[in-house]
Amino acid sequence: xxxxxxxxxxxxxxxxxxxxxxxxxxxxxxxxxxxxxxxxxxxxxxxxxxxxxxxxxxxxxxxxxxxxxxxxxxxxxxxxxxxxxxxxxxxxxxxxxxxxxxxxxxxxxxxxxxxxxxxxxxxxxxxxxxxxxxxxxxxxxxxxxxxxxxxxxxxxxxxxxxxxxxxxxxxxxxxxxxxxxxxxxxxxxxxxxxxxxxxxxxxxxxxxxxxxxxxxxxxxxxxxxxxxxxxxxxxxxxxxxxxxxxxxxxxxxxxxxxxxxxxxxxxxxxxxxxxxxxxxxxxxxxxxxxxxxxxxxxxxxxxxxxxxxxxxxxxxxxxxxxxxxxxxxxxxxxxxxxxxxxxxxxxxxxxx
Numbered sequence: 001x002x003x004x005x006x007x008x009x010x011x012x013x014x015x016x017x018x019x020x021x022x023x024x025x026x027x028x029x030x031x032x033x034x035x036x037x038x039x040x041x042x043x044x045x046x047x048x049x050x051x052x053x054x055x056x057x058x059x060x061x062x063x064x065x066x067x068x069x070x071x072x073x074x075x076x077x078x079x080x081x082x083x084x085x086x087x088x089x090x091x092x093x094x095x096x097x098x099x100x101x102x103x104x105x106x107x108x109x110x111x112x113x114x115x116x117x118x119x120x121x122x123x124x125x126x127x128x129x130x131x132x133x134x135x136x137x138x139x140x141x142x143x144x145x146x147x148x149x150x151x152x153x154x155x156x157x158x159x160x161x162x163x164x165x166x167x168x169x170x171x172x173x174x175x176x177x178x179x180x181x182x183x184x185x186x187x188x189x190x191x192x193x194x195x196x197x198x199x200x201x202x203x204x205x206x207x208x209x210x211x212x213x214x215x216x217x218x219x220x221x222x223x224x225x226x227x228x229x230x231x232x233x234x235x236x237x238x239x240x241x242x243x244x245x246x247x248x249x250x251x252x253x254x255x256x257x258x259x260x261x262x263x264x265x266x267x268x269x270x271x272x273x274x275x276x277x278x279x280x281x282x283x284x285x286x287x288x289x290x291x292x293x294x295x296x297x298x299x300x301x302x303x304x305x306x307x308x309x310x311x312x313x314x315x316x317x318x319x320x321x322x323x324x325x326x327x328x329x330x331x332x333x334x335x336x337x338x339x340x341x342x343x344x345x346x347x348x349x350x351x352x
Contacts, residue, residue, distance in 0.1 A: 044075035045257055049244070050089040052103040053156065053187055054082035055288045057207040057303040058129035058242050060280070061268050062102040067283045068271060070264035076257060084186045085157030093118065093247065099254075100246045100261070104128075104161035106321050108245055108342040113331045117248040120343040121258055122265045122311040125242035127231035129306040130165055131210045132223035134202035135195050139220050142202055145169040154185040154194055154203025161241065162204040167328040169223060169234065177328055188290070195219055207299035212291045227305040235324055240317035241306070248341070255347075262347035266311040273309045277301035311348040318342060 051062050062080055065071055071078040081098065083089045089101045094116055101107075108118045134142045142151055148170040155162040167177050185194040187209050194200045195218055202219070207226075213219050224230045231239050244265060251258050272280060277300040281293060289296035308314075318339040325332045 044077050044260075046077045046079065047100065047257060047261065048079045048081060048098040049100040049102060050081045050083055050092045050098040052082075052087075052089040052101070052160075053084055053206075054080060055208075055285075056187060057299055058125065058306065059102050060284070060300065060303075061124050061242070061265060061272070061307070063285065063288075064272070064280065064283060065264045065268040067285075068268060070267050071261070074260035074264050076260045076264070078261070084190075085160045085162075085184070087157045087159040087163075093245075099250060100244055102242065102244055105240045105243045105245065105317075105343065106161055106164055106325060109318075109322060109325055109332065109337055109339075110164075110329070112337055112342060113335045117341060118245050119248050119251060119341060120240075120243040120245045120313065121251060121347050122244040122262050123240050123308055123313045123317075123343065123348075124244070124265065124269065124311065125306045126238045126240055126308050126314050126317065127228055127306040128161070128165060128225040128235075128239050128241045129206055129303050130162060130204050130225045130241075131206065131221055132166070132169065132202060132204050133195070133210065133213055133219045134222050135198070135200070135219045136217070137198065138201035142222070144222055145173040145175065148173070148175040149179040151201045152181045152183050152199070154191055154200035154205070155182045156187055156205075157184045158182060160184075164325060164329070165225075165235075166204050168324045171328045192216075192218065207303045208288070208291060208296055211295050211299035211302065215291060215295055226303050235320060237320035238314045238317050239320050239324065240314055243343075251344070259347050259350060262311065262350075263352045266348055266351040269307060269309055269311055272304070272307060277304065311351065312345055313343050 051059050053059060054063055066078065066080060089103045090107045092098045093101045105120045108120060111118045141147060153166055155166055163182050166182055170180050171177065183200050185191050185200060187205050191203060191205050191209055192213060223234050225234050228238060277297045280300050281297040322337055322339060
């Protein structure tokens with residue numbers, strides 16, 4: 001065998017091994033996704049749902065529906081995926097990579113101004129569930145949204161609902177959006193790290209991140225929108241947030257699947273309303289309780305008031321969302337929004 005032939009065979013072998021390694025890596029990734037509870041393992045139609053931070057308590061009903069087996073009971077095979085920010089989840093939906101998103105309802109209004117028709121089919125929450133926290137170092141000069149000017153404020157992502165709400169809180173209290181620097185820091189440990197290092201003076205986040213910040217005494221709460229009372233005080237009304245939203249065309253052409261998904265989510269909301277925080281926490285993946293089981297249960301208890309019990313849209317909710325977005329968003333300020341096309345109660349009205 002010539003030296004050239006041996007070299008060619010060696011190159012071919014290395015390429016084959018590289019390809020096998022790549023395939024193995026893909027297999028590991030798929031295995032990791034399903035073992036974490038991402039796939040329901042059902043035999044029915046496959047539906048991919050992107051969650052804007054699957055371990056956030058505000059989106060808890062998505063994984064809880066999976067863990068309780070309700071998607072499987074309905075005969076639909078749901079794969080839950082996760083992006084750290086709601087805006088990234090929305091991008092996946094618009095791109096056609098997923099069939100649904102568990103994220104904030106306000107994106108349906110924003111998308112309508114961009115020519116995209118998306119609607120909430122199950123309204124999981126009636127308040128944002130968000131909290132504005134401030135670091136101990138900045139607490140002396142940052143006591144309310146009136147002090148936002150010149151501050152660096154953490155949000156999950158630019159264009160996310162935390163970005164929207166932060167801008168509104170400032171504008172409502174006389175601070176224009178150009179006076180504030182919103183910084184995309186995600187949630188969880190990345191948010192906490194940014195607060196500790198001083199990369200941000202404060203920011204908007206949710207449980208269990210809030211619970212960890214307070215437990216470690218890293219900061220203070222200056223705005224709390226986890227309860228109806230808190231939403232009313234900060235935003236002037238109920239602000240429907242976490243929802244299952246989907247492209248309207250897909251909803252209209254797959255009504256049987258949407259009804260099955262709705263049945264599962266409504267059943268989960270009703271289950272949540274009859275169980276305490278510890279019982280709910282026990283059903284969730286153990287790695288969601290990063291601050292410990294007790295702290296995680298406390299985080300769930302603090303956030304529970306935000307959830308609806310029947311998946312229905314609050315009657316005055318869409319108008320509140322529109323008013324909030326118009327206050328700072330140039331895309332919506334002069335736009336005509338048809339709110340009736342941003343949500344539907346067709347499926348929750350028929351839910352089992």
